[in-house]
Structure formats: C-alpha cells, structure tokens
Amino acid sequence: MNAGSESDPSGVSFMKQLVSILIPAFNSEKWIRPCIESALAQTWRWKEIIIVDDGSKDSTLEIARMYACPDIQVMTQDNRGASAARNRALSVAQGDYIQWLDSDDLLAPDKISRQMHGAEPGLTSEVLLSGSWGRFHHVPEKSEFVPDSLWEDLEPREWLYRKIHENLWMAIESWLVSRKLTEAAGPWDEQMSLDDDGEYFCRVLSHSVGVRFVPEARCFCRSVSFGLSHPLAWSDRKLDSQFASLSSYIRVMRSMEDSPKTRTACLELIERWAPPFYTRRPDLYRQMQAVASDLGGQLGVPRLQKKYRWMQRLFGWRIASKAQNMLPLFKAYVRYAWERGVSGYPGGWK
Numbered sequence: 001m002n003a004g005s006e007s008d009p010s011g012v013s014f015m016k017q018l019v020s021i022l023i024p025a026f027n028s029e030k031w032i033r034p035c036i037e038s039a040l041a042q043t044w045r046w047k048e049i050i051i052v053d054d055g056s057k058d059s060t061l062e063i064a065r066m067y068a069c070p071d072i073q074v075m076t077q078d079n080r081g082a083s084a085a086r087n088r089a090l091s092v093a094q095g096d097y098i099q100w101l102d103s104d105d106l107l108a109p110d111k112i113s114r115q116m117h118g119a120e121p122g123l124t125s126e127v128l129l130s131g132s133w134g135r136f137h138h139v140p141e142k143s144e145f146v147p148d149s150l151w152e153d154l155e156p157r158e159w160l161y162r163k164i165h166e167n168l169w170m171a172i173e174s175w176l177v178s179r180k181l182t183e184a185a186g187p188w189d190e191q192m193s194l195d196d197d198g199e200y201f202c203r204v205l206s207h208s209v210g211v212r213f214v215p216e217a218r219c220f221c222r223s224v225s226f227g228l229s230h231p232l233a234w235s236d237r238k239l240d241s242q243f244a245s246l247s248s249y250i251r252v253m254r255s256m257e258d259s260p261k262t263r264t265a266c267l268e269l270i271e272r273w274a275p276p277f278y279t280r281r282p283d284l285y286r287q288m289q290a291v292a293s294d295l296g297g298q299l300g301v302p303r304l305q306k307k308y309r310w311m312q313r314l315f316g317w318r319i320a321s322k323a324q325n326m327l328p329l330f331k332a333y334v335r336y337a338w339e340r341g342v343s344g345y346p347g348g349w350k
Helices: 032-040 060-065 082-092 111-118 156-166 179-185 196-206 236-256 260-280 282-294 306-315 317-343
Strands: 004-007 013-016 019-025 047-054 072-077 097-100 127-136 210-222
Touching (some): 019 032, 019 060, 019 082, 019 111, 032 060, 047 082, 060 072, 097 179, 111 127, 111 210, 156 196, 156 210, 156 260, 179 196, 236 260
Parallel strands (some): 019 047, 047 072
Antiparallel strands (some): 004 013
C-alpha cells in the first residue's frame, strides 16, 4: 500500500501514489462480487479497497468479507444511505487519490492506471481527472460508450455550462479525485437521496482548475429497467434532494460566470426538471418559479416533449405527462428482458 516509484512507458520516473477505491454497498449480493473483482484487477499497483455495507438484508456483507485482507477493508453500518456509506469509507481512506465505485458497476482493469499516467508527472493535484463510461444491462462487453461534449479537457466553468445547457451526466466511476480536491469539496450530503453525486461533483469541480479527460480510462455502469431515479419512483424526499441539487448547480454556475448565457442555461435547467415538481410538490414548484424570475424568465405550466403534446391536447397535461414517463420505462424493460433472455448471463465482469 505504500507509495513507491516506477517509470512510465516513456522512461520518465515519477512517484506512484496510493489510490483508495471506495465501494458503498446495499443489498448488492448479485453484483458485489464482480464489482470487487474489477477493483482487485486494477493494474495500478498502489491501491487500497474499502467496502462499506450499508445495513444490507441479503448476503452482501458475507460476500464482501470473503475478500477481507490487509489491503481490503470491509465495514458495516446501520442503513443510512449511500452518501453516509461513502463518507464512512472516506473517513478511513489513506489514498492520495480517490476512486468512487458503486457496488453494481465495474472498472476496466487499466482504468486507474490510464488516468494516473495520463495525469502526467508533476500535474497539479487541483486538476480533476475524468474518463469514458459505458452503460450495460447484463453483459459489460456490450456496454455502449456514447461520447458527448464533456468528453474532453475543459475548464470548470465550461464543463458545468455544458452539463447544464445540454443536460449531460458523468458516471461516478469516471472520476479520479485527488486528496486535495476531495478535502476542499467536503463530505457527501447525507440528507440527499437523488442526484447526490451531481451535487457532490459540482462542489469538487468548483475547487478544481480544470478537468483532464483520459478517453482510454473506462468504466461500466449497470442499468436496470426501473431505477430509483425514474420519475415514477420519486418520493417527497427525492424531490427535496433533486431541488437541492438543482440549486447547487445554479449557485456554482453563477459564481463562476453570471452572464445572460449562463442564466439562460440555468433557466433551461429549471424548465427541464419542472414537470415532477408541478404535479407532486407545488411548494417547491413555487420556489422554482422564484428562481426562474431571478434568472430573468418565468415558469408556467411545464412543456412536455413535442411528441407528447398531441396527447396533452386530447387528454390533458397529467395523462400526457404519465405517458412521457412510462414509455421510456417500457422500452428499457423490453431491452433488459431481451438481453437477459438472449445472453442468459446474470451479470458481472469476466
């Protein structure tokens, strides 16, 4: 686990730094084994793995304990949520860099090594490292990698603007975060249950001097037919969390650049997320209207996607809104069932 020195392919000698791979887990008995194996398979020699079981009711903890050794710590706690589990893991991590890894996702064997070598000797620890991510249902080898405008080197202001303006997302696993940036950002917000990663990395980004994108550094994100982030699964707590995350994006964006361009992007963000608040949380919707007014716009009845507006004219906004939420879910379920039936593969990294 101790840092050492080694030469990169060009013959340059530089310090090898310890990377802490932090895995929060809850009821992950189906996925935790391949997840841990992908962490163990990292070609970056200087690593530690910390697994925090968040009060699982299945065999997640028992499986994780099979891997316990001096370089792999396994801890457990009462169920308090993913953010609390991440904070627990971070509290004991010794690494110079932090690799977050959700228990149903996977890292390519050279993911960390690619980013550490791609960081270049002497690169400031205030640079935030990112990489490519793909989505899969059962078979990691079938992951779809779809590049977008965040997949390049960017200054923080431009990165956040593109995320907000184009409604983009980066997987938790795609990042590699220095200890300096981790400490500057502070802990995960344990009150959040939706888009907690977006809010957290917005803070990390705000303390960085730029994002270095390493395309060869890959991770694999598992998709299921019905996720907790789908609008049909949103509770009052999740909507509170999403509103807090949106507020964070807008606050940080305007602190970086408060211009007509960024205010328009922030207004688009509010409009994009308005529908679930309009129907479920009128109190938060009124706050969103106030934010929109401060941005120089106004928020009325949320606009549905163009292909659902004919349904709105015939059956009303609420029915059309439900259809807009249900159709993508149905398509995802059909694909999920088809892939599982064709492959017969339960998931995991081979």
